[in-house]
Amino acid sequence: MNPPSHITRRDFVAKAALATAFTAVAPSLARAETAAPRFKIIAFSKPFAKLNADDTADLVADVGWDGIECPVRAVAGQIAPERVEEDLPKMVEALKKRGKEVTIVTTEITKIDPLAEKVLRTTAKLGIKKYRLGFVKYTEDKPVPETVREVGAALKDLAALNHELGLQGGWQNHSGANMVGAPLWDIWTMIKDLDPRDLGVCFDIGHATLEGGLSWPIQARLLAPFYVAVYLKDFRWEKTDKGWEPVWCNFGEGAVHQSFLTKLKASSFAGPLSQHHEYKTLGTGPEMIANMKKDLAKLHEWLA
Numbered sequence: 001m002n003p004p005s006h007i008t009r010r011d012f013v014a015k016a017a018l019a020t021a022f023t024a025v026a027p028s029l030a031r032a033e034t035a036a037p038r039f040k041i042i043a044f045s046k047p048f049a050k051l052n053a054d055d056t057a058d059l060v061a062d063v064g065w066d067g068i069e070c071p072v073r074a075v076a077g078q079i080a081p082e083r084v085e086e087d088l089p090k091m092v093e094a095l096k097k098r099g100k101e102v103t104i105v106t107t108e109i110t111k112i113d114p115l116a117e118k119v120l121r122t123t124a125k126l127g128i129k130k131y132r133l134g135f136v137k138y139t140e141d142k143p144v145p146e147t148v149r150e151v152g153a154a155l156k157d158l159a160a161l162n163h164e165l166g167l168q169g170g171w172q173n174h175s176g177a178n179m180v181g182a183p184l185w186d187i188w189t190m191i192k193d194l195d196p197r198d199l200g201v202c203f204d205i206g207h208a209t210l211e212g213g214l215s216w217p218i219q220a221r222l223l224a225p226f227y228v229a230v231y232l233k234d235f236r237w238e239k240t241d242k243g244w245e246p247v248w249c250n251f252g253e254g255a256v257h258q259s260f261l262t263k264l265k266a267s268s269f270a271g272p273l274s275q276h277h278e279y280k281t282l283g284t285g286p287e288m289i290a291n292m293k294k295d296l297a298k299l300h301e302w303l304a
Contacts (some may be wrong), residue, residue, distance in 0.1 A: 054094070187201055
């Protein structure tokens with residue numbers, strides 16, 4: 001999904017093609033720009049992580065987001081954790097020049113270690129208040145309750161460090177047969193006694209709908225007091241040779257229901273909404289940006 005590293009800003013944006021794509025979505029964007037001023041709408045920059053700081057900021061401004069969720073991690077990252085002190089300030093400054101921001105730092109952190117502390121202290125020093133934790137998988141050789149207890153203990157330690165640094169960490173719920181957090185009750189079990197101002201959940205309605213089926217409203221309600229951010233993506237079920245499988249798609253064209261955002265607007269939550277683009281048809285260059293603008297337009301429409 002990432003564009004080749006040699007792509008230039010000129011090639012990547014392809015202004016003429018983008019102007020055509022934007023014409024189709026601009027009216028709905030204009031109508032809804034003031035629909036939900038309390039929400040910052042950002043994007044997970046994973047699909048364009050090959051871009052440097054300045055080009056990333058240009059793209060964000062072009063699409064119309066308020067900022068990014070920046071992956072500071074070794075796998076599928078934009079900034080290597082070892083270089084966080086050198087490179088994250090450059091990203092912050094580039095976005096700031098365009099009136100944008102790094103709203104969330106996405107990490108691989110699941111427990112405290114020297115590199116984790118380096119990432120978190122740098123994040124706090126730069127005034128970024130939120131970060132996403134890494135993920136953990138269940139294994140066949142360890143009972144499920146034991147894994148929940150171990151991860152919960154590590155999260156308690158991280159919450160204490162977050163409190164010291166003025167950070168708010170969030171565990172993202174992923175779907176999958178072995179993912180800690182796929183059944184959202186295990187997240188609640190791990191964080192229920194923590195202060196949500198220190199550690200909570202980056203609630204992913206796409207994964208929650210995939211795993212929860214018809215029960216996602218119960219799980220959303222369960223974790224609502226712990227929302228750090230809300231992640232937005234969509235999927236549909238497709239029948240393949242292997243059986244029925246979830247396939248990520250453009251936002252608003254799958255199983256995720258608009259009622260989630262209706263209820264979110266009626267709640268007291270005022271954190272960021274982060275758009276994720278995981279679908280295989282996202283494309284690169286002009287096609288990718290057109291899809292991102294389409295998804296943003298649909299989000300504004302639903303919020304309005």
